[in-house]
Amino acid sequence: MDHTVFTGNPLDRVSAKRPDSAWIAARLADPNARVLAVWNGRPFVETPGDEGREEGARLAYITAGEARRIAGDREDGLFFLGLDGETPVFGMEIGGASDPGEGAFERRTGRFAELRGVALALPPSEAAVVATAKSLLDWHRRHGFCSACGNASRSVDSGWRRVCPACETEHFPRVDPVVIMLAVANDKCLLGRNAGWPEGRMSALAGFMEPGETIEEACARELKEESGLVVRSVAYHSSQPWPFPSSLMIGLIAEVEDGQAVPDGVEILELRWFARDEARDVLAGRHPEVATPGGLGIARTLFASWCAG
Numbered sequence: 558m559d560h561t562v563f564t565g566n567p568l569d570r571v572s573a574k575r576p577d578s579a580w581i582a583a584r585l586a587d588p589n590a591r592v593l594a595v596w597n598g599r600p601f602v603e604t605p606g607d608e609g610r611e612e613g614a615r616l617a618y619i620t621a622g623e624a625r626r627i628a629g630d631r632e633d634g635l636f637f638l639g640l641d642g643e644t645p646v647f648g649m650e651i652g653g654a655s656d657p658g659e660g661a662f663e664r665r666t667g668r669f670a671e672l673r674g675v676a677l678a679l680p681p682s683e684a685a686v687v688a689t690a691k692s693l694l695d696w697h698r699r700h701g702f703c704s705a706c707g708n709a710s711r712s713v714d715s716g717w718r719r720v721c722p723a724c725e726t727e728h729f730p731r732v733d734p735v736v737i738m739l740a741v742a743n744d745k746c747l748l749g750r751n752a753g754w755p756e757g758r759m760s761a762l763a764g765f766m767e768p769g770e771t772i773e774e775a776c777a778r779e780l781k782e783e784s785g786l787v788v789r790s791v792a793y794h795s796s797q798p799w800p801f802p803s804s805l806m807i808g809l810i811a812e813v814e815d816g817q818a819v820p821d822g823v824e825i826l827e828l829r830w831f832a833r834d835e836a837r838d839v840l841a842g843r844h845p846e847v848a849t850p851g852g853l854g855i856a857r858t859l860f861a862s863w864c865a866g
C-alpha cells in the first residue's frame with residue numbers, strides 16, 4: 558500500500574508522564590532534547606537545495622536551551638511530543654506576525670515552510686511529527702479561553718490539556734472526524750470535483766461527521782447528499798491525521814447501488830465513474846482529462862488501493 562502522508566509518527570508519546578512536571582523538566586534539561594519550532598503553522602526546515610526547492614527537506618530542530626531562551630516567560634508553550642528512542646522531542650509555537658526566519662532564526666539556515674508544500678519532501682516520519690505538533694499548537698492558539706465560562710484557560714500536562722482556573726472545566730485537544738469514501742459499483746469507482754477546484758481535478762467524496770452518527774451513517778448521508786447514490790455496505794480501509802487544522806480522515810470503500818450519480822451542484826459540481834483501466838490511467842498521470850486525486854490526502858491511498866485490486 559502507498560504510504561499516506563502524516564501517518565506513522567515514530568514518537569513514543571509516553572502520555573502517562575505528561576502530568577509529571579518533574580519528569581518533563583528533566584526531559585527539557587536533557588542536552589539531547591530537540592524542539593520543533595512552528596511559526597504560523599509552518600515548521601522550521603532546512604533544505605539542501607536552492608531557495609524555494611523542497612527536495613531533501615529535513616526538520617531543523619533547535620535545542621531546548623535555545624527554545625527556553627526564545628520562550629522566556631512563555632515557557633509553558635513548550636509541549637512534550639514524545640521520545641524518539643531516548644531523545645525527548647518538544648514542539649513550540651513561535652509567535653509574531655512577521656516571519657522570524659527572515660531574521661536568520663537562531664542563526665540557522667532554515668526557513669519556516671508552508672506545510673502543504675513541504676510535507677511530501679520531508680521524511681515520512683518527520684511529516685507525521687509535524688502533523689502532531691501543528692494540530693496541537695493550532696488548538697492552543699484557538700482555545701485560549703474556556704468555552705464554558707469565557708475566562709482564560711491555562712495549559713497543563715505539557716500541552717495536552719487546558720484547565721479553566723475559574724470554573725475548573727477541562728479542555729482536551731480536539732480531533733474532528735471526517736469520512737472520506739471511494740464509492741464503487743460494478744467494478745467502477747466514483748470521483749467528484751469540488752466547487753472551487755479546476756476542471757479535471759477529481760477526488761473521493763468526503764464530509765465531516767455529525768453528532769449522533771456512526772461512521773457508516775455519515776458515509777451514507779454524505780454520499781446521498783453529494784451524489785444521490787444509496788450505500789449498500791461500507792468497509793473501513795485506513796485513516797490519516799489531517800493537520801489543517803486537526804481532522805482525522807476515516808478512509809472508506811463504499812459499495813453503492815448502481816445508478817446515476819447526480820452532483821448536488823453546491824459542494825460537488827461534477828461526478829464521473831471510472832472503470833479500472835481508466836482509473837489506472839488517472840493514477841499513472843496519463844489520463845487526458847482527469848488528474849490524480851489528492852496530492853497529500855488519503856484519497857490517493859484509497860484510489861491506488863482500488864486500482865491495484
Ligand SMILES: [Zn+2]
Nearest residue numbers: 703706721724
Ligand atoms: Zn471556565
